[in-house]
Amino acid sequence: MGAPIRLGNMTNLSDTPTIEEARERLRQLISELAVVRGKVTLASGKEADYYVDLRRITLHHEASRLVGQVMLDLIDSAGIEFDAAGGLTMGADPVGHAIMRTAGDNDRAIDTFVVRKAQKSYGMGRQVEGPSVVGRRVVAVEDTSTTGGSALTAVEALRNAGAEVVAVAVIVDRATGAKEHIEEIAGVPCLYAYSKSDLGLD
Numbered sequence: 407m408g409a410p411i412r413l414g415n416m417t418n419l420s421d422t423p424t425i426e427e428a429r430e431r432l433r434q435l436i437s438e439l440a441v442v443r444g445k446v447t448l449a450s451g452k453e454a455d456y457y458v459d460l461r462r463i464t465l466h467h468e469a470s471r472l473v474g475q476v477m478l479d480l481i482d483s484a485g486i487e488f489d490a491a492g493g494l495t496m497g498a499d500p501v502g503h504a505i506m507r508t509a510g511d512n513d514r515a516i517d518t519f520v521v522r523k524a525q526k527s528y529g530m531g532r533q534v535e536g537p538s539v540v541g542r543r544v545v546a547v548e549d550t551s552t553t554g555g556s557a558l559t560a561v562e563a564l565r566n567a568g569a570e571v572v573a574v575a576v577i578v579d580r581a582t583g584a585k586e587h588i589e590e591i592a593g594v595p596c597l598y599a600y601s602k603s604d605l606g607l608d
């Protein structure tokens with residue numbers, strides 16, 4: 407795997423590409439850096455013949471900025487107004503952070519939060535860490551979803567913490583029924599930026 411190839415005029419990290427350029431560049435980077443073909447066991451215990459290791463994207467110096475731009479546009483384009491975005495640690499953590507950073511660059515006060523896998527048993531005893539989510543409109547984000555179980559754990563924890571969950575948003579949908587399952591159980595839209603076919607995984 408060589409150094410990522412740069413698109414046309416995107417020569418400086420501080421450049422803000424158009425949303426079309428950002429979407430295409432991020433799609434390329436995911437395909438190039440995150441898609442791993444071969445037998446793998448997933449979080450659900452299921453077997454699959456490919457894995458999308460999105461931590462290689464959300465923690466990447468260039469891709470992280472694109473994640474913020476693409477995910478913020480995804481949520482905005484669906485007409486969803488929100489105050490904070492985050493999800494179940496750790497895949498969701500840099501996604502929420504990227505959205506917060508891009509929003510801030512555009513003078514928008516969007517917070518992030520981290521949903522622990524279990525409530526902390528000491529200190530503040532919280533499962534949702536960060537600025538208070540009580541009474542606030544929040545988006546539960548994920549890097550990817552297979553069964554939707556992780557996203558639903560985040561939704562439940564957020565509701566228990568007093569948040570109004572307005573949507574779930576994931577970077578890559580694996581076309582395994584997660585979107586439908588999340589929408590049925592959580593009762594909110596589940597948006598995704600890239601499908602399996604966008605990444606040539608059909």
Ligand SMILES: O=P(O)(O)OC[C@H]1O[C@H](OP(=O)(O)OP(=O)(O)O)[C@H](O)[C@@H]1O
Binds near residue numbers: 498553554555557
């Ligand atoms: O839709 P699901 O079946 O829940 O699977 C998707 C989840 O699996 C991965 O996280 P993982 O559980 O591997 O944990 P990590 O984020 O701590 O690495 C990924 O980041 C999602 O959170």
Ligand SMILES: O=C(O)c1cc(=O)[nH]c(=O)[nH]1
Binds near residue numbers: 448450457458
């Ligand atoms: O279902 C999972 O555990 C899973 C699938 C995938 O493609 N990527 C990932 O990080 N987790």
